[in-house]
Amino acid sequence: MGPDIALAATATRVAANTAESTKRRLRQRTQHNIERYAAAGPAAIDARLQELQREWDVERAIETEAPLMVLAGVALGAAVDRRFLGLSAFAAGMLLVHSLQGWYPLLPVFRRLGLRTTREIAEEIYALKDARGDFDAVLQAGDPIQRAELAYAAAAPR
Amino acid sequence: MFFMFSSTQQRVAEHSAAESNARLHEQARERIARSLRSGRVDARLAELDREWDTERTLQTNFALVTLASLALGAFVDRRWLLLTGAAAGFMLQHALQGWCPPLAVFRRRGYRDAGEIERERQALIAAYRR
Numbered sequence: 709m710g711p712d713i714a715l716a717a718t719a720t721r722v723a724a725n726t727a728e729s730t731k732r733r734l735r736q737r738t739q740h741n742i743e744r745y746a747a748a749g750p751a752a753i754d755a756r757l758q759e760l761q762r763e764w765d766v767e768r769a770i771e772t773e774a775p776l777m778v779l780a781g782v783a784l785g786a787a788v789d790r791r792f793l794g795l796s797a798f799a800a801g802m803l804l805v806h807s808l809q810g811w812y813p814l815l816p817v818f819r820r821l822g823l824r825t826t827r828e829i830a831e832e833i834y835a836l837k838d839a840r841g842d843f844d845a846v847l848q849a850g851d852p853i854q855r856a857e858l859a860y861a862a863a864a865p866r
Numbered sequence: 867m868f869f870m871f872s873s874t875q876q877r878v879a880e881h882s883a884a885e886s887n888a889r890l891h892e893q894a895r896e897r898i899a900r901s902l903r904s905g906r907v908d909a910r911l912a913e914l915d916r917e918w919d920t921e922r923t924l925q926t927n928f929a930l931v932t933l934a935s936l937a938l939g940a941f942v943d944r945r946w947l948l949l950t951g952a953a954a955g956f957m958l959q960h961a962l963q964g965w966c967p968p969l970a971v972f973r974r975r976g977y978r979d980a981g982e983i984e985r986e987r988q989a990l991i992a993a994y995r996r
Contacts, residue, residue: 859992
């Protein structure tokens with residue numbers, strides 16, 4: 709799907725634009741969560757998986773912040789001085805940079821606040837599902853296609 | 867404060883037609899079987915990383931509509947700014963609640979959210995996991 713041109717890969721473009729030290733801290737936190745909830749048993753894993761479904765990721769935060777900037781610029785541009793439309797244009801331009809390439813002016817802030825990408829959240833989700841035994845049947849199946857079928861079913865959000 | 871909003875991972879599927887969701891899963895399972903049969907799992911995993919998800923598509927769409935309507939509003943007729951405002955309102959609605967007008971179009975054209983793409987990836991990885 710999408711334009712077939714050489715752009716940053718969707719799933720990894722935010723991580724590619726995040727400082728190594730920040731990524732390391734996020735990874736440590738994810739690893740710590742996995743160990744903590746896996747050790748706490750199935751009920752704790754269930755509750756944690758519910759939480760992870762709701763956790764705000766980087767895209768959702770940007771999709772909230774950017775239109776608020778655009779709206780502020782349009783309101784001020786219409787009511788006060790049309791030069792405020794420049795704020796809207798700047799916000800839209802930065803969002804385009806983010807969607808195409810991954811970077812965003814507020815990305816370092818959001819990342820330091822602990823916002824993760826879908827891929828990073830998924831790492832915790834699938835590790836906890838694994839710890840709960842969701843993939844036990846997958847490992848017992850011999851045929852790769854059958855294994856993938858079972859894994860696809862087991863990967864359903866619950 | 868986050869509990870008052872819809873689930874991040876589920877909000878796209880919850881605001882898409884059931885047939886669109888079902889077809890996307892059907893196609894994912896067919897593709898998984900096909901990549902395993904042809905033995906091109908690594909290439910498929912790289913493709914999945916590049917696949918444009920609903921968020922990237924909606925963000926690009928919103929940014930372009932905003933820039934175009936701002937230019938028209940500033941230089942042609944300021945009523946075009948209403949389009950800018952509407953687009954921003956819908957982007958916000960998508961972020962907080964999940965739905966927005968272009969979503970149905972993109973879903974029918976096969977765009978998935980990042981969680982759905984990740985699910986196909988996990989299934990492919992599990993096929994050869996020890």
